[in-house]
Amino acid sequence: MKIIILGAGYVGTELATYLANSGHAVTLVDKPSAELDRIAMRIDLRVVQGNPSSPVVLRNAGAENTELLVAATADDEVNITACSIGAFLFHIPRRIARIRSSDYLQEADEIFGDHGIPIDHVICPEHIATDDIARLIDLPGASAVSVFFDGMLTVISAKCQLKGKLIGHTYSEFESYENKASLLSVFRNGKYLDGFRGEFIAPDDEVFFCCQTERALSQLSALKPLHGGGREIAIAGGTHVADALAVRLSERFRVKLIEPSTDRALRISDRLYGSEVEIYNADPTSLEFMNEEQLQRSDIFIAASPSDESNIMASMLMHRLHNVRTMAIIRGEGYNRLAENTASEIDTVVTPNEATVSALLSNIRQEGVENMRLFRKGQSEAVELVIEGSHFSSRGIGRKPAELSLPSGTNMGLVLRNERVIRPDDNFKFQEGDHALFFLNDQKQVRKLIRYFRPRAFWIPKW
Missing domain, CATH: 3.30.70.1450 (Regulator of K+ conductance, C-terminal domain)
Structure with a gap:
């Protein structure tokens, strides 16, 4: 597949790397930078430098012959403009955009799609991170x-x-x-x-x-002792993730949102008026504030500020001084390693970029892939594959998992069949329409896995 990716930040670069390694023809577009030059040297893809929403730049990137456009820059307006130009000028069949502003997201059903701005899928990093953290709390x-x-x-x-x-x-x-x-x-x-x-x-x-x-x-509970989820949560804010998380969790917990910026605290207070969120204008690493507001009574402390360093520091302080369960959002690779070295003092490290890349990849829908998620800094991967074909066209249908020649380091989990989750036993054989969960220790093997289950050329799908 010919794919253009706009934006050479972490998300765009990781997405481009994954897709290039999977055999797709990838072009990465962003404004000129030394980092873009380094990417071109490191990854087997084409790089085009320039304004990602410029028709001239998109034409130079091969938009006239592209099957998929992924707009993953940090600017919502650039992403929206690029997708619109890609649809109207170059007739790119599929368009995915990364959108962060709540102003757009609140009206997404009315704004985007066949009836509006031509974006097929909208990916919101903040919503993805919020979903991840909510699951981890549970x-x-x-x-x-x-x-x-x-x-x-x-x-x-x-x-x-x-x-x-x-x-x-x-x-x-x-x-x-x-x-x-x-x-x-x-x-x-x-x-x-x-x-x-x-x-x-x-x-x-x-x-x-x-x-x-x-x-x-x-x-x-079989692997580790579990502690009660608790009822009080403190969030060190300063980001859209912190705001969205506070609102969502306030439906089930007592939530304190700590915002260090006075101006932002006032804006949040107006926006969240009527919610159950308690908003504080303070430094979340201040010992005086911690004691004054009795943060030690919190069951969970979530460090969701824009600074990785502050998130690590605040989490460590809460753990050391008050033995509170801590979660820290870490975006940078260097700070991610630092957080791992202090793992005994940070209970859970959340890496939203990894989840965002996974969501984008799931929406790209490679052959037979219904859903996927990267783990271990993108080294490993869980994949939900739909088994397609027939007994004659498929290597899997009618056979047992033990009879298959799966890529090295690939293990199979549970299977969804006729709306029931089943655990394969010694008599289990694949049937058409099964959804099977596979885990690959090395995500670079996913291309082999997809090819293995791809029906042979003479197979005609059922419509």
Whole structure:
């Protein structure tokens, strides 16, 4: 597929890298910069420098022969303009835009689509991050969470801890625990644990598993002790994510939103008038403020400021001084590594860029891919594949998983069949229309996986 990606920030670059590695012809467009030159040297793709919304620049990027346009710059208006030009001038069939402003998002159904501005899919990083954090709050102790099968299945990453119900037992016992989960992968000391089902569950193992969503909390308790979710949440704000999160969580919790900027605190107060959110104009790292407002009584502290450094510092202070469960939003790669080094003091590190890239990739809809999510800084990937074809045209249909030659480091989880989530047993054989969850330790293998399940050329799909 010929794809143009606008914007060479983290999201645009990661998306371009993934798609180029998957065999697509990718062109990355952004204003001239030294970083863009470095990207051109590092990744097998074409780079065009210039204004991403300029018709001349888009024409130079090959818009006349492009099948997909992804507008992922940090400027909503640039993304909207580029998609409009791509549709009206170059007739690009599919257009996806990254939109952040609530002014557009509140009216998205009326503004975007066939009847309005020609954008097929709108991706909002703030909404994606809010969804991620809300799921992590509901699953205390999970490092990462993603849903598949239209919400019926949850994939969870967690670090094992002492006092987990099955610590010291084998991983095969974890799968038989309530017989509801399927192990996807285990990493020990940062390395994949080959033959993990016969190994004993040990503290600090990083475990990926999937289960029916309503069973997630019970399965998680087998790996680590769970603590109550609590009722009070404090959020260090200053970003759209913090604002959206405060409003959403206030429906279930008592929420304190701490905004260091006086002007912004006043604007938020006006915008959130009538909500249950308590807004404070203060420095979230101030010890005096922490004591005055008794933040130590909070059950969860979420550091969602625009500064990675401030988020790490505030989380560490809350943990050290008050032993509060902490979550920190970290965007930069360097600070991500720093946060990992202080993992004992930051309970959960949230990386919104990874989730945004995953959402974009899911909307691009590669062959047979219904949904996907990147994990471990983009190194690993969970994929929901739709099994298509017939007994004659498909390598999978009518065969057992053990009979398939899947790419190295690929493990299969649960399957959705006729609206029921099932755990494959020794007699299980793939049927047309099955949705199967696969986990790849190396996401670069996803291209081989998709090709393996692709029906042979003579297959005619059912309409």
